[in-house]
Amino acid sequence: xxxxxxxxxxxxxxxxxxxxxxxxxxxxxxxxxxxxxxxxxxxxxxxxxxxxxxxxxxxxxxxxxxxxxxxxxxxxxxxxxxxxxxxxxxxxxxxxxxxxxxxxxxxxxxxxxxxxxxxxxxxxxxxxxxxxxxxxxxxxxxxxxxxxxxxxxxxxxxxxxxxxxxxxxxxxxxxxxxxxxxxxxxxxxxxxxxxxxxxxxxxxxxxxxxxxxxxxxxxxxxxxxxxxxxxxxxxxxxxxxxxxxxxxxxxxxxxxxxxxxxxxxxxxxxxxxxxxxxxxxxxxxxxxxxxxxxxxxxxxxxxxxxxxxxxxxxxxxxxxxxxxxxxxxxxxxxxxxxxxxxxxxxxxxxxxxxxxxxxxxxxxxxxxxxxxxxxxxxxxxxxxxxxxxxxxxxxxxxxxxxxxxxxxxxxxxxxxxxxxxxxxxxxxxxxxxxxxxxxxxxxxxxxxxxxxxxxxxxxxxxxxxxxxxxxxxxxxxxxxxxxxxxxxxxxxxxxxxxxxx
Numbered sequence: 001x002x003x004x005x006x007x008x009x010x011x012x013x014x015x016x017x018x019x020x021x022x023x024x025x026x027x028x029x030x031x032x033x034x035x036x037x038x039x040x041x042x043x044x045x046x047x048x049x050x051x052x053x054x055x056x057x058x059x060x061x062x063x064x065x066x067x068x069x070x071x072x073x074x075x076x077x078x079x080x081x082x083x084x085x086x087x088x089x090x091x092x093x094x095x096x097x098x099x100x101x102x103x104x105x106x107x108x109x110x111x112x113x114x115x116x117x118x119x120x121x122x123x124x125x126x127x128x129x130x131x132x133x134x135x136x137x138x139x140x141x142x143x144x145x146x147x148x149x150x151x152x153x154x155x156x157x158x159x160x161x162x163x164x165x166x167x168x169x170x171x172x173x174x175x176x177x178x179x180x181x182x183x184x185x186x187x188x189x190x191x192x193x194x195x196x197x198x199x200x201x202x203x204x205x206x207x208x209x210x211x212x213x214x215x216x217x218x219x220x221x222x223x224x225x226x227x228x229x230x231x232x233x234x235x236x237x238x239x240x241x242x243x244x245x246x247x248x249x250x251x252x253x254x255x256x257x258x259x260x261x262x263x264x265x266x267x268x269x270x271x272x273x274x275x276x277x278x279x280x281x282x283x284x285x286x287x288x289x290x291x292x293x294x295x296x297x298x299x300x301x302x303x304x305x306x307x308x309x310x311x312x313x314x315x316x317x318x319x320x321x322x323x324x325x326x327x328x329x330x331x332x333x334x335x336x337x338x339x340x341x342x343x344x345x346x347x348x349x350x351x352x353x354x355x356x357x358x359x360x361x362x363x364x365x366x367x368x369x370x371x372x373x374x375x376x377x378x379x380x381x382x383x384x385x386x387x388x389x390x391x392x393x394x395x396x397x398x399x400x401x402x403x404x405x406x407x408x409x410x411x412x413x414x415x416x417x418x419x420x421x422x423x424x425x426x427x428x429x430x431x432x433x434x435x436x437x438x439x440x441x442x443x444x445x446x447x448x449x450x451x452x453x454x455x456x457x458x459x460x461x462x463x464x465x466x467x468x469x470x471x472x473x474x475x476x477x478x479x480x481x482x483x484x485x486x487x488x489x490x491x492x493x494x495x496x497x498x499x500x501x
Contacts, residue, residue, distance in 0.1 A: 001029055002027055002028050002029070002051060002116065002120040002123055003031045003050045003051070004028060004031065004049070004050070005030075005034070005047070005049050005051075006018065006030065006033045006034070006052075006053045006054075007034045007037050007053070007054040007058065007066060008035070008053075008055040008082060009036055009058045010055070011035070013082070013105065013107075014035075017053065018030050020112070021112070021116065024113055027120055028116060028120070031048070035058070036058040037058055037063060037066030037069075038060040039060075040054070041061065041066060041069055041070075044073060044074065050077065050119070050123045051080065052066075052074075053079075053080045053103075054079060054080070054081065055082045056082065056083050063081060063082075067079050076126075078100040079100065080099065080100060080101050080102065080103060080119075081099050081102040081103070082102070082103055082105060083102055083103075083104060083105065100119070101115055135194055138192055138194050138246075138249070139194050139196070141249045142194065142202055142249050142253040144250035160206065160244065160245075161243065161244050162191060162204050162205060162252070163240065163241070163243075163252070164202060164203070164243070164249065164252035164253050164256040165202070165223060165238065165240065166238040166240070166257045166259070167202075167203065167235060167237050167260070168199060168200045168235070168261075168367070169199045169231060169234075169236075170233030170235070171199075171231070171232040171233035172199055173195075173198070173199060173201050173231060175195055176230075177229060177230025177231065178193060178201060178227060178230065178231065179193050180230075181227065182203060182223055182227075185226045189205050191203075191204040191206055192204045202253055203223070205223070227270060233269075234269055234270075234367045235270045235271070236260045236261070236263045236266075236270075236271045236272075237263060237271065238255075238256045238257060238258065238259030238262070238272075238273055239274040240252040240253065240257075255275040256275065258275060258323070259274055259275040259277070260273070261364075262323055264367060264368050264369045264371075265318075265321050265369055271367065271368070278323065279321065281321055283320065283322055283326055286316070286320075287333050287334070290309070293312075294309050294337065295341075298337075298338070299428070299429050300432050300436065301342060301387060301388055301391055303381065303384045303388055306380070306384060307380070307381055310334075310376075310377050311377060314373035314376070314377065317369075318373070324364070328359060328360055328363050331359045331363070331376060338380070344387040344391055345383060347390065348383050348387050352382070352383065359376070398423050398425065398433070399433070402442075403445070405422065405423075406419075406449060407449055410446065410449045410453060410473065410474055411474045412474065413474070416442065419442070448488075450473040450474050451484070451488045451489065453472075453473045454469050454485060455489070457472060458493055458497045458500065459501075462497075466478070466497070467481070469481075469493065470493070481493065
């Protein structure tokens with residue numbers, strides 16, 4: 001919009017200009033029309049004006065005197081001189097005083113419209129640059145940066161008390177629709193909407209909330225509900241404290257952003273939280289409890305057991321309602337524990353995520369707590385599945401190696417400690433792994449090998465005494481050999497030999 005003021009003592013010319021300018025485009029608005037320079041000057045306070053058209057010869061105050069006064073009061077507003085042929089040299093002289101152009105009477109419409117288009121374009125450019133400078137300056141204040149904007153230093157939009165709201169969107173925020181809707185709801189209280197990212201806006205609202213029964217919370221709630229218009233997806237609105245002056249905006253923004261993340265525990269499409277609502281949640285002892293619950297399942301890599309423990313842990317967190325920074329700390333501790341106790345975990349993270357789970361990004365971008373918990377457990381489950389696949393491949397080789405050692409050394413006593421050391425596993429883990437993979441304990445497997453060898457010797461070597469066969473299969477005590485053979489086969493060694501001969 002190009003806002004124009006006109007000064008000309010000839011009413012016919014003045015009204016004619018008004019008519020043809022406003023008829024030409026909706027982008028042009030006459031904000032004042034006066035018979036001389038003095039009237040225009042007196043009406044200037046409180047007026048927003050982008051261009052002044054003035055005649056030269058006028059009573060009370062002529063055009064040049066008006067321009068001289070305007071250089072003090074509105075130095076950046078362009079002035080255009082109206083002059084007749086007799087005043088042509090006079091008009092050219094006026095160009096030295098900052099007049100951007102002149103129009104000869106009678107005014108040529110095409111020349112006038114060309115001039116208006118040029119000045120409108122220049123005005124819009126200046127406005128855009130001015131808004132950009134102010135936006136950059138306010139954003140720097142919000143982020144606590146001391147950055148001097150290029151060009152003229154912008155005026156702060158408000159020096160009094162202000163509240164800060166942060167709006168985060170699941171989808172990119174439609175800035176224009178948001179500004180319009182907020183302006184409708186907040187009215188004069190609306191100061192600025194500053195884009196932080198494509199998915200985040202910061203609102204500054206004048207903290208004169210006397211017309212709202214519950215103060216900041218009341219207005220903020222209305223603003224939050226109004227945000228749905230023109231916006232897609234879930235919105236999270238954080239309401240910061242009321243602060244005074246731009247020097248406190250960074251604190252207000254920081255707290256509003258914190259509240260916007262804490263809103264993840266809300267319900268509906270628009271989630272809201274005030275910074276005052278955030279409790280001092282204590283998570284003392286929670287990780288120690290989780291570690292104790294996980295330990296029995298880690299060494300044997302029990303995926304379902306680990307997943308069940310993590311699901312219960314997430315449910316506990318939903319009741320405690322910690323902030324995101326606390327969640328991140330707990331999740332990172334858990335991942336560290338898994339890396340320590342599951343050797344394959346590091347390799348699988350490297351393969352799937354390039355070495356890092358990027359938990360901070362997951363937590364930061366999620367709108368709801370349920371999203372965080374679900375995605376976290378899904379990620380851990382996928383990694384555990386990868387660990388299981390790697391381990392299964394290795395364990396198949398290890399179990400095969402153990403079976404071979406036992407089959408070749410069945411005549412001698414093989415203790416668990418030395419067997420585990422030979423395959424680079426702990427004795428406890430080897431016992432559990434062997435049982436899980438074969439359905440037998442190591443002792444049961446060894447007994448099976450020895451008894452099978454004894455059966456073969458009893459059938460094929462009639463010349464051997466039963467006690468000699470016991471010695472050959474690792475049972476030097478005849479009584480114990482008879483006992484274990486009968487328990488396994490159902491017959492004593494002698495009875496078995498009589499049957500198979």
